[in-house]
Amino acid sequence: MEVKVSTVDYYNGMISLEGYSDQSLSEDTTICVKRRAIEHTVEYLDTRYFKSKVNEKKFIFEIKIDQLINTEHLEEGQVWYFYLNNGGHSYRLQIDHQFNAAYHLFSDHPLFKAKPYKAGDGGLGLLIQMVNLQASLEAMGFQDGVLTPEFLLHSIDLGEEFFEELTCQLVFKKKKGTNESI
Numbered sequence: 001m002e003v004k005v006s007t008v009d010y011y012n013g014m015i016s017l018e019g020y021s022d023q024s025l026s027e028d029t030t031i032c033v034k035r036r037a038i039e040h041t042v043e044y045l046d047t048r049y050f051k052s053k054v055n056e057k058k059f060i061f062e063i064k065i066d067q068l069i070n071t072e073h074l075e076e077g078q079v080w081y082f083y084l085n086n087g088g089h090s091y092r093l094q095i096d097h098q099f100n101a102a103y104h105l106f107s108d109h110p111l112f113k114a115k116p117y118k119a120g121d122g123g124l125g126l127l128i129q130m131v132n133l134q135a136s137l138e139a140m141g142f143q144d145g146v147l148t149p150e151f152l153l154h155s156i157d158l159g160e161e162f163f164e165e166l167t168c169q170l171v172f173k174k175k176k177g178t179n180e181s182i
Contacts, residue, residue: 003020136151
């Protein structure tokens with residue numbers, strides 16, 4: 001079975017997909033997203049399933065981006081791929097046209113953003129990236145054994161309200177086998 005996405009809408013924190021199959025789809029057809037994960041040297045598929053609307057050979061799927069993937073283990077460059085499950089089989093969603101989509105910031109993990117994209121093999125994926133965050137040291141003081149640095153943080157991805165409640169921590173560690181600190 002071949003499954004193609006004809007429309008990808010990505011706006012206001014929602015993703016909407018419309019597509020079709022070359023065969024009739026059952027009423028219990030679902031959309032799922034998958035990613036390869038490695039944890040403690042064990043590789044597994046992290047998979048999430050969702051209901052979709054079906055009308056013979058056509059399907060429609062819409063969901064909030066924050067609910068689409070497991071945001072507990074976000075990483076730079078992570079990719080989730082879209083699949084359609086029908087009749088006990090899983091089919092990768094293909095897209096044959098280019099499209100532009102803006103990044104969406106995750107509400108519960110605002111240092112990460114996501115956007116749908118067309119993968120090199122023509123499959124539809126969701127790319128996870130870290131936000132662009134830059135820090136510069138503005139001033140530093142040292143008094144009574146206490147170091148007090150002042151940083152200026154800037155991001156083209158985050159609004160000023162993000163920085164109003166931000167708490168940062170500077171950690172010093174000792175190099176193994178030496179008396180030097182870094």
